[in-house]
Amino acid sequence: MSALPGVKALVFDVFGTVVDWRTGIARDAKTVLAKHGRGDVDPHAFADAWRRRYQPAMEEVRSGRRPFTRLDVLHRENLDALLADHSITADEADRQWLNRAWHRLDPWPDTIPGLIRLKSRRFIAPLSNGNILLLANMAKRAGIPWDAILGAEPARAYKPQPEAYLRTAEILGLAPSEVALVAAHNGDLAAARKAGLATAFVLRPTEHGPEQSTDTRAEQEWDTIAGSFEELADKLGC
Known part of the structure; x- marks a missing residue:
């Protein structure tokens, strides 16, 4: 059985999780x-x-x-x-x-191949504090294959406000439990879980450089935990 059963959409933190x-x-x-x-x-x-x-x-x-x-x-x-x-x-x-x-930020090496695989079985979109034009320009330049551009601007709320997560699910016409946040940040995932979303932690140990001291591990038992987007795709059967 694949991880995240019942989840129809994956929404992603972007700064640090999708791009460096x-x-x-x-x-x-x-x-x-x-x-x-x-x-x-x-x-x-x-x-x-x-x-x-x-x-x-x-x-x-x-x-x-x-x-x-x-x-x-x-x-x-x-x-x-x-x-x-x-x-x-x-x-x-x-x-x-x-x-x-x-x-103009570049994706991590596993981002594009992982997202292509995940997109084959799930709806994928950013749930970022970045605005629509920023995220669309980034995707166009880097070839990030989003199905839609979502996040703070459409939701009119910045994470970790619950409205950022709940309005994103509402825009998709889904229950919060049918949406999973994918993020490298434990705090973001904790807020998403509190709002009723499923959670997927992906480790990005050099987001803050070689001396990074935060988010170096999953700090809770998130619904699934992976070391890359490709590993996440493996776990979701994509």
């Missing part, structure tokens, strides 16, 4: 930093610092202190603040290009 955000952001940050004479700034540290502003920016929306604002806008505000911290006066074209680095 840190390497991609550092690659493009290195270009802009060099252009502005700041080769002394570690591009991976720059990527990490940008990412650290991610949750606080979304919390302004989750708390109700700010209306729903798409992630491209939040990323740009965070980038402007980060550049100011480094006294970098990049022009508008450079800022726009670097902000779009989030649209």
